[in-house]
Amino acid sequence: MPVDQTDPRAKTLTVVTDVNVLVSAQNANRAGRTATTSQRIVGYLTTGSANGTPTQLALSFKMIDTYREVLKRIGHAAAVADSAAQALVEIMRYGPHRLEPYVVFGGTPDPALRDTEDGGVLATAFAARADLLITDNLSDFATDDCESWTTSVVRRSDGSNRNLSCQIHTRPDGRTLMVVHPVDFVHWVERGFEVSPKSLRATFGSNQPKPKS
Amino acid sequence: MENAVRVFTLLPKDLRDRLVEITAEDKTAGPRLEEMSRRVLFELARLRYEQASAIMATSENVPVDEEMLADDEMVIVSSPVV
Numbered sequence: 001m002p003v004d005q006t007d008p009r010a011k012t013l014t015v016v017t018d019v020n021v022l023v024s025a026q027n028a029n030r031a032g033r034t035a036t037t038s039q040r041i042v043g044y045l046t047t048g049s050a051n052g053t054p055t056q057l058a059l060s061f062k063m064i065d066t067y068r069e070v071l072k073r074i075g076h077a078a079a080v081a082d083s084a085a086q087a088l089v090e091i092m093r094y095g096p097h098r099l100e101p102y103v104v105f106g107g108t109p110d111p112a113l114r115d116t117e118d119g120g121v122l123a124t125a126f127a128a129r130a131d132l133l134i135t136d137n138l139s140d141f142a143t144d145d146c147e148s149w150t151t152s153v154v155r156r157s158d159g160s161n162r163n164l165s166c167q168i169h170t171r172p173d174g175r176t177l178m179v180v181h182p183v184d185f186v187h188w189v190e191r192g193f194e195v196s197p198k199s200l201r202a203t204f205g206s207n208q209p210k211p212k213s
Numbered sequence: 214m215e216n217a218v219r220v221f222t223l224l225p226k227d228l229r230d231r232l233v234e235i236t237a238e239d240k241t242a243g244p245r246l247e248e249m250s251r252r253v254l255f256e257l258a259r260l261r262y263e264q265a266s267a268i269m270a271t272s273e274n275v276p277v278d279e280e281m282l283a284d285d286e287m288v289i290v291s292s293p294v295v
Contacts (some may be wrong), residue, residue, distance in 0.1 A: 024285045029270035031277040046259050075275040077268075084265035090258035094251050111222040136284065152292035157283040159239045161290065183287050203293055 012054040013195065015045060018135035019066045020152075021182055022088075026071065032060045038181045041134060050189045056095040057088065058128035060102040062120055064088060066142075071151040102127045118186055125177050132195065133179045138165055141179045146170075149204040151184050166204065168197050220257065228252055 024038035044050035045057045057066075062088065064085050071081035092099045102124045118140045125133045135141065142148055147168040154162050167179040176197045181190075188195055193203075230248070252264060252279050269275070 020281075024281050026266060026269050027278050027281050028285055029266055030272065030275055031282050032270075033282070033286075036282070037287070038285050046262050048255060048259075071269070074278075076272055080265050080268045080272075084262060084269070087258050087262035087265060090264060091255065093257035094258055098251070128243045152289050152294075154287040156287055162287070178260075183289060187289050187292060188294055191294055 004148070012056050013050060013151060014056045014058055014099075014128055015132045015133060015134060016058045016121065016128060016130045017041060018121065019070065019139065020136060021064050021134055022067050023070050026076075026084075031084050037186050038212065040186045041182055044189065048091075048095060051192060053189075054096050055194075056097045056099060057092050058099055058102070058124065058130050059088065060120060060124040060127075064101055069139075096159065126171060129175060130169060130177060134182050134185050135179065136182060138167065138179060138181055139170075141146045142167060143169070146179075147201070147205075149207040151181070151204050151207070152187065154199060160185075166200055167201060176209060178193075220253065222254065223260065224256055230257075 014120075018038075021038045021041055025036070025042040028036040028039050044055050050054055067088070068081050068085040071084065072078055087109065088103055092101060118137070121133065121135070122141060133141070150163050150167055151166050152164045154164055163183040164184055166181070166184060169177045169179065171177070178195065178197060178200060180195075185195070187193075193199065221232075224232070231245075232249050235249060
């Protein structure tokens, strides 16, 4: 079905985020930080706005369960872990697109993905018709037929540098999914850069293609 | 009633203003009230998430994962987006 550009919901950015981003935000809270990359992303998703662009969180039951179990495993009380997980379900449910968590029955939508958990995340993104998947594990989602380019260079606290990349996956029905690194996403949002396939191709398309492995 | 007032005062100003505006209108405001309800429920979910996060932030027996924190604080040194 074509997207209705007159519908304000059509401008909403539907985002699937790796569970690591959610856990990392709690870790940063615990460390007393207030504006790390993951904290900003969680802020965008839980306030429903990324620098003025409406956001809709999308997760699967499996991802929510993983989030809850990781919080418990690292020592948080079960009741508070449950409460945080349930709040994320409600943030999805009462977001602009009113999404329910997705049920993903194992396997992967792309046999090229080696990790079935990553396949489940990708399946969730496709099921939610997400615009964006945010993950640190970019190479795990690189498939032979996706577009992929180097986007930026980041510096770690130990002084070493790392090249980041982004991907665009195009489904048979023509819809696209952008896969981006958390640091890039925050950088783009805070500079008012339009996070869309068109702008990614225009800005990074002339960069060297990122090797798939 | 006290809870209702508390929730109302916690809502963003534009949302509070629109709620007041809509309640003064006739019954054609149904879809707009439905949208307002969604936004109120969204705000409540956000508050619930923030409350849980605040509790976890003070969990004394949970160590900070320094490696995860370092990755979370990587900074961009080169990007065409400026």
